[in-house]
Amino acid sequence: MTHxxxxxxxxxxxxxxxxxxxxxxxxxxxxxxxxxxxxxxxxTLNEQRSNAVLVCHxxxxxxxxxGFHEGDRKPGWWDKHIGPGKSIDTDRxxxxxxxxxxxxxxxxxxxxxxxxxxxxxxxxxxxxxVPDWVHSQARLADHLGIERFAAVIGxxxxxxxxxxxxxxxxxRIANAIVIASTPRLSAQNIAFNEVARQAIRSDPDxxxxxxxxxxxxxxxxxxxxxxxxxxxxxxxxxMGRKFGRDLRSALNFGYDVEFEIESYLRxxxxxxxxxxxxxxxxxxTKALDYFDPARDHNGDLAATFAKSQCRxxxxxxxxxxxxxxxxxxxxxxxxxxxxKRVSYVNIESPHGHDAFLLPDERYETVLKNFLSHAMAxxxxxxxxxNRGNDHAAS
Amino acid sequence: MTHxxxxxxxxxxxxxxxxxxxxxxxxxxxxxxxxxxxxxxxxTLNEQRSNAVLVCHxxxxxxxxxGFHEGDRKPGWWDKHIGPGKSIDTDRxxxxxxxxxxxxxxxxxxxxxxxxxxxxxxxxxxxxxVPDWVHSQARLADHLGIERFAAVIGxxxxxxxxxxxxxxxxxRIANAIVIASTPRLSAQNIAFNEVARQAIRSDPDxxxxxxxxxxxxxxxxxxxxxxxxxxxxxxxxxMGRKFGRDLRSALNFGYDVEFEIESYLRxxxxxxxxxxxxxxxxxxTKALDYFDPARDHNGDLAATFAKSQCRxxxxxxxxxxxxxxxxxxxxxxxxxxxxKRVSYVNIESPHGHDAFLLPDERYETVLKNFLSHAMAxxxxxxxxxNRGNDHAAS
Numbered sequence: 001m002t003h004x005x006x007x008x009x010x011x012x013x014x015x016x017x018x019x020x021x022x023x024x025x026x027x028x029x030x031x032x033x034x035x036x037x038x039x040x041x042x043x044t045l046n047e048q049r050s051n052a053v054l055v056c057h058x059x060x061x062x063x064x065x066x067g068f069h070e071g072d073r074k075p076g077w078w079d080k081h082i083g084p085g086k087s088i089d090t091d092r093x094x095x096x097x098x099x100x101x102x103x104x105x106x107x108x109x110x111x112x113x114x115x116x117x118x119x120x121x122x123x124x125x126x127x128x129x130v131p132d133w134v135h136s137q138a139r140l141a142d143h144l145g146i147e148r149f150a151a152v153i154g155x156x157x158x159x160x161x162x163x164x165x166x167x168x169x170x171x172r173i174a175n176a177i178v179i180a181s182t183p184r185l186s187a188q189n190i191a192f193n194e195v196a197r198q199a200i201r202s203d204p205d206x207x208x209x210x211x212x213x214x215x216x217x218x219x220x221x222x223x224x225x226x227x228x229x230x231x232x233x234x235x236x237x238x239m240g241r242k243f244g245r246d247l248r249s250a251l252n253f254g255y256d257v258e259f260e261i262e263s264y265l266r267x268x269x270x271x272x273x274x275x276x277x278x279x280x281x282x283x284x285t286k287a288l289d290y291f292d293p294a295r296d297h298n299g300d301l302a303a304t305f306a307k308s309q310c311r312x313x314x315x316x317x318x319x320x321x322x323x324x325x326x327x328x329x330x331x332x333x334x335x336x337x338x339x340k341r342v343s344y345v346n347i348e349s350p351h352g353h354d355a356f357l358l359p360d361e362r363y364e365t366v367l368k369n370f371l372s373h374a375m376a377x378x379x380x381x382x383x384x385x386n387r388g389n390d391h392a393a394s
Numbered sequence: 395m396t397h398x399x400x401x402x403x404x405x406x407x408x409x410x411x412x413x414x415x416x417x418x419x420x421x422x423x424x425x426x427x428x429x430x431x432x433x434x435x436x437x438t439l440n441e442q443r444s445n446a447v448l449v450c451h452x453x454x455x456x457x458x459x460x461g462f463h464e465g466d467r468k469p470g471w472w473d474k475h476i477g478p479g480k481s482i483d484t485d486r487x488x489x490x491x492x493x494x495x496x497x498x499x500x501x502x503x504x505x506x507x508x509x510x511x512x513x514x515x516x517x518x519x520x521x522x523x524v525p526d527w528v529h530s531q532a533r534l535a536d537h538l539g540i541e542r543f544a545a546v547i548g549x550x551x552x553x554x555x556x557x558x559x560x561x562x563x564x565x566r567i568a569n570a571i572v573i574a575s576t577p578r579l580s581a582q583n584i585a586f587n588e589v590a591r592q593a594i595r596s597d598p599d600x601x602x603x604x605x606x607x608x609x610x611x612x613x614x615x616x617x618x619x620x621x622x623x624x625x626x627x628x629x630x631x632x633m634g635r636k637f638g639r640d641l642r643s644a645l646n647f648g649y650d651v652e653f654e655i656e657s658y659l660r661x662x663x664x665x666x667x668x669x670x671x672x673x674x675x676x677x678x679t680k681a682l683d684y685f686d687p688a689r690d691h692n693g694d695l696a697a698t699f700a701k702s703q704c705r706x707x708x709x710x711x712x713x714x715x716x717x718x719x720x721x722x723x724x725x726x727x728x729x730x731x732x733x734k735r736v737s738y739v740n741i742e743s744p745h746g747h748d749a750f751l752l753p754d755e756r757y758e759t760v761l762k763n764f765l766s767h768a769m770a771x772x773x774x775x776x777x778x779x780n781r782g783n784d785h786a787a788s
Contacts, residue, residue, distance in 0.1 A: 028647035127647040187633040187655045188625060194656045195621045198663075201649060202614035204598055220596040227589045228622065231582060239581040245686065253422035253521040255595060255676065259683065261581045262588045269592075282649065289653065292639065 009084040009091070012067040014040035015106060018143050024101075024136060027290075030126040034115055037140050038106030039063050039098035042082055043090030045146075050375050052146045053088060054137060055097040056154030056161035059229070059284045060276065062105035065097035066090075080359045087367035093150060101136050102128040102284065104277030111212070111277045123209025128283050130157075130291045134164040138172065148172050150374045155179035155356035156323065157284065160291045163331070166308040167293055175374040176308075177367065179315045180356040182327035183301050183334070184292040189322070192232055193285040196225035200278050209279050218278045223269035225281060230268050235319035235352030294334075301334035308335075312342040313370045315363065317355040343370060403478040403485070406461035408434035409500060412537045418530060421684075424520040428509055431534050432500030433457050433492035436476055437484030439540075444769050446540045447482060448531060449491040450548030450555035453623070453678045454670065456499035459491035460484075474753045481761035487544060495530050496522040496678065498671030505606070505671045517603025522677055524551075524685045528558040532566065542566050544768045549573035549750035550717065551678065554685045557725070560702040561687055569768040570702075571761070573709045574750040576721035577695050577728070578686040583716070586626055587679040590619035594672050603673050612672045617663035619675060624662050629713035629746030688728075695728035702729075706736040707764045709757070711749040737764060 015038050024032045040063050045052060055065050055078065066082035068075050082088045082095055099107040102125060110125040117124075141149065152165045152173050159181025166176045185193075200206060203221030211217050234242075243261040257263045297303040312335055316328035325346045335342040345366045349355040355363070409432050418426040434457050439446060449459050449472065460476035462469050476482045476489055493501040496519060504519040511518075535543065546559045546567050553575025560570045579587075594600060597615030605611050628636075637655040651657045688695040706729055710722035719740045729736040739760045743749040749757070 184639065186630055187637040187639065187653075188628075188630040190639070190653050191621075191625045191633065191655050191659055194653075194659055195618060195625065197649060198614075198621065198660070199593065199618055202618070220592075224589060224593055224596070224618065227585075227592065231585045231589070234582075236580055236582040239585065243581040245578065245581065245584070251684065253680075255591065255680075259581075259584050259588075261585050265585055265588055266592070286647075286649075290645070 006084060007067055010042050010067045010082075011044055011090065012040060012042055012069075014038075015063060016040070017106065018140055020136075020139055020143070022139070024132070024139070026126050026132045027129040028127045032101070032108070032126065035101060035108040035136070036106075036112075037098050037101070037108075037136060039096055039140060040065065040076075042066050042095040042097075043093050045094040045144075049146055050148070050150060051093050052141075052144070052149050053093045053095045053371075053374075054141070054149050054152045054165075055082070055088070055095055056133075056137070056152065056158035057097070057100065058154070058156040058158045059281075059288065060226075060272070061158070062103060063097050063099040063107075064105070066095070077357065080357070081364070081367065087364040088153065088371065089368070093371070096140070096144065096146075098137065098140060100128070100133045102280055102287075104280040109277070110209070110279035110283070120212050122212060123279055125279065125283065128287050130160045130164050130287055131168060133287070134161055134168055137161070137165075138169055141172065148174060151175035151177055151371060153177040153179070154181075156181055156353065157288055157291075160288070163293060166310050166312070167304060170307045170309045173310045175313070175370070176310045177313045177315070177370065178328070178331060180317055180320055180323055180328075180353055181331070182323040183294060183330050185289055186327075190289050192228055193289055196228050197282055197285055199224035199228070200282060206278065209282075211278070217273075219270075219273040222273040222276060222278050222281060223266075226272040226276075227265045227269040230265055232322045233352060233354045235321060235350060237319060238350050238352050238354075241350065301330065302337035305335055305338045305340060308338070308340055310341075311370075311374075312340060313366070314342060314344045315356075315366065316344075316346045317349040317351065317353070318346055319350050320353045320355065322353040400478060401461055404436050404461045404476075405438060405484065406434060406436055406463075408432075409457060410434070411500065412534055414530075414533055414537070416533070418526070418533070420520050420526045421523040422521045426495070426502070426520065429495060429502040429530070430500075430506075431492050431495070431502075431530060433490055433534060434459065434470075436460050436489040436491075437487050439488040439538075443540055444542070444544060445487050446535075446538070446543050447487045447489045447765075447768075448535070448543050448546045448559075449476070449482070449489055450527075450531070450546065450552035451491070451494065452548070452550040452552045453675075453682065454620075454666070455552070456497060457491050457493040457501075458499070460489070471751065474751070475758070475761065481758040482547065482765065483762070487765070490534070490538065490540075492531065492534060494522070494527045496674055496681075498674040503671070504603070504673035504677070514606050516606060517673055519673065519677065522681050524554045524558050524681055525562060527681070528555055528562055531555070531559075532563055535566065542568060545569035545571055545765060547571040547573070548575075550575055550747065551682055551685075554682075557687060560704050560706070561698060564701045564703045567704045569707070569764070570704045571707045571709070571764065572722070572725060574711055574714055574717055574722075574747055575725070576717040577688060577724050579683055580721075584683050586622055587683055590622050591676055591679055593618035593622070594676060600672065603676075605672070611667075613664075613667040616667040616670060616672050616675060617660075620666040620670075621659045621663040624659055626716045627746060627748045629715060629744060631713060632744050632746050632748075635744065695724065696731035699729055699732045699734060702732070702734055704735075705764075705768075706734060707760070708736060708738045709750075709760065710738075710740045711743040711745065711747070712740055713744050714747045714749065716747040 064076040066076040114121040159178040200221035203218035206218040246260040294301040316325035460470040553572040594615035597612035600612040640654040691697040710719035726738040
């Protein structure tokens with residue numbers, strides 16, 4: 001298949017904009033009276049509306065998950081996995097990918113206009129939580145006429161949204177795929193987020209979040225935040241293999257780039273700081289810190305999942321030290337204790353946390369095989385699921 | 395023993411200042427024409443001058459390793475290990491602790507006057523390497539009339555100085571104790587240092603290192619650098635046990651401190667940024683990055699130690715993820731390959747890299763037992779070492 005054919009087969013539609021006027025009460029106590037969500041779709045919704053898959057993005061992500069828009073040099077962030085014949089097969093599934101509330105790629109967020117003031121929301125945009133996002137995603141599903149998702153899929157922060165779908169909307173999700181995630185952040189995870197926030201907030205160009213009005217942005221702070229993030233996304237071994245102690249040039253005994261790893265981090269940090277909104281980065285790190293669904297159940301994660309009905313696939317990566325395989329196993333063990341249908345795969349990978357974004361044969365096979373049995377029946381599909389022909393909706 | 399008695403027995407002497415007029419050629423190509431080193435001593439030098447122990451400090455350390463000066467609320471940084479009857483027993487050893495060149499606690503460094511200009515050195519202070527430090531320490535030993543150290547001891551960056559002593563001055567060191575160290579930084583280690591440097595250098599109060607002249611200091615940058623450092627000093631488990639996800643107060647859905655770990659990191663970062671010099675921090679991280687003694691031997695660490703004559707004790711800590719036990723074992727394996735006398739102990743500890751500064755029964759016993767056989771004979775002490783009575787100098 002040529003590139004053009006592949007793009008045609010992908011059937012990328014969007015970005016679209018959905019406006020919501022029903023107020024959304026948020027966990028922080030505030031209410032969004034009106035908001036908009038930007039999303040894209042890939043593939044085709046079937047007549048039974050049973051083949052919809054929701055893809056949830058992670059920190060730094062957005063709605064553009066697959067394919068190319070005109071002029072793009074790079075495809076969407078999960079293009080390796082979403083497309084015709086790929087692990088999330090757009091020949092079978094209708095894939096929806098949105099930019100979450102508080103994002104900076106078109107959905108209502110800090111860099112959007114606050115209708116109450118006529119000015120940008122800026123730092124006055126309310127703090128978001130993962131359940132807030134999931135509620136807004138359910139409204140988007142209503143808007144698209146999707147009663148029940150064949151699957152909700154996400155990695156990292158995206159995997160937290162998947163868990164929350166299974167907890168809050170048990171009858172609207174047939175399959176939950178939680179990748180490289182955790183049931184809650186560790187103190188160390190929070191610590192890295194806190195340093196990133198301090199880097200942004202102590203940048204003099206931050207102006208308490210009103211940098212838009214000063215015609216500037218906290219580039220240095222956001223760059224540092226991303227550099228810190230990148231260290232945690234790569235395994236020590238992957239970083240060592242990729243960069244080692246290689247020198248960019250001779251030692252200069254100064255503070256210009258000497259080692260390749262310095263060059264890489266500065267480059268990644270600079271790129272990100274020119275394209276991402278600092279207020280969005282701040283609130284997304286906070287959503288990560290706040291995520292702790294078991295908190296409402298005295299820390300009992302099994303009880304937290306008590307009402308979930310979907311099948312679960314939990315995937316971890318051996319070299320992920322941000323959210324280690326042990327964190328994924330906490331979810332698995334809670335689901336087993338709660339007597340849920342759960343599959344768990346730990347993928348051997350040298351790529352650390354980043355592995356969830358990269359191609360890997362076993363990873364793709366696991367996703368594809370699990371999804372081969374995924375189709376959204378109107379209710380629990382344990383008993384009348386047709387394994388031989390997934391397209392014949394039950 | 396009362397606190398006062400203990401202080402008397404410690405026999406803290408100093409801080410002293412030694413001035414050197416013989417030019418010191420540095421690895422970076424520059425020469426220090428004149429420099430001063432500040433140091434303290436504990437215990438008493440014996441008549442044979444065979445009981446001297448050099449303690450080398452790590453990033454953020456200084457010459458004040460043990461005991462109290464008038465008005466001090468806290469003792470020196472290694473007081474848990476240096477003192478009468480302690481693992482580095484000042485009843486037996488004459489312990490010397492200095493502030494390294496480029497430091498900010500009295501030795502010649504960025505915050506000292508450059509005699510050539512009559513102004514502060516500031517960012518014009520030459521870049522230092524671990525071998526530069528060791529050469530300057532050898533001059534200090536000459537100054538004190540110490541031909542051969544019974545032991546040179548250090549943790550982390552201090553352990554790099556110990557390795558370098560064994561390599562560059564094989565006949566001046568009887569015992570080398572390398573704690574929580576590494577034969578060279580990994581790409582990830584360099585990456586953390588680079589983020590710390592970027593944090594300092596991008597602080598508008600840094601003024602290209604001339605902040606002294608602007609009557610300010612890059613507090614935010616230095617605070618961030620220290621916060622990043624602290625994350626790498628503690629194990630994930632220790633951080634989890636110490637702080638967990640404990641809330642300081644109720645969730646406020648804002649950017650004030652919410653979790654205990656945030657409070658801890660901000661406090662540590664603030665304290666450090668008020669007491670440490672940013673230019674010193676920068677050059678010490680660079681000295682860490684540059685350390686790679688095997689570079690001059692085509693990466694062959696065993697060949698690098700070929701001329702070493704001392705006994706070695708290598709100590710690592712099980713939960714240290716900054717310089718993991720595997721990094722210590724690289725040193726051990728090279729020493730075994732080079733047919734050197736080496737003992738290796740991996741201490742089970744939950745405290746991460748910080749463990750080298752903390753009391754621990756096994757750690758103390760290992761240090762003490764190894765040192766019980768340490769006394770600086772004038773040459774190789776393998777054969778005529780008196781195990782029964784260490785005080786009887788051979």
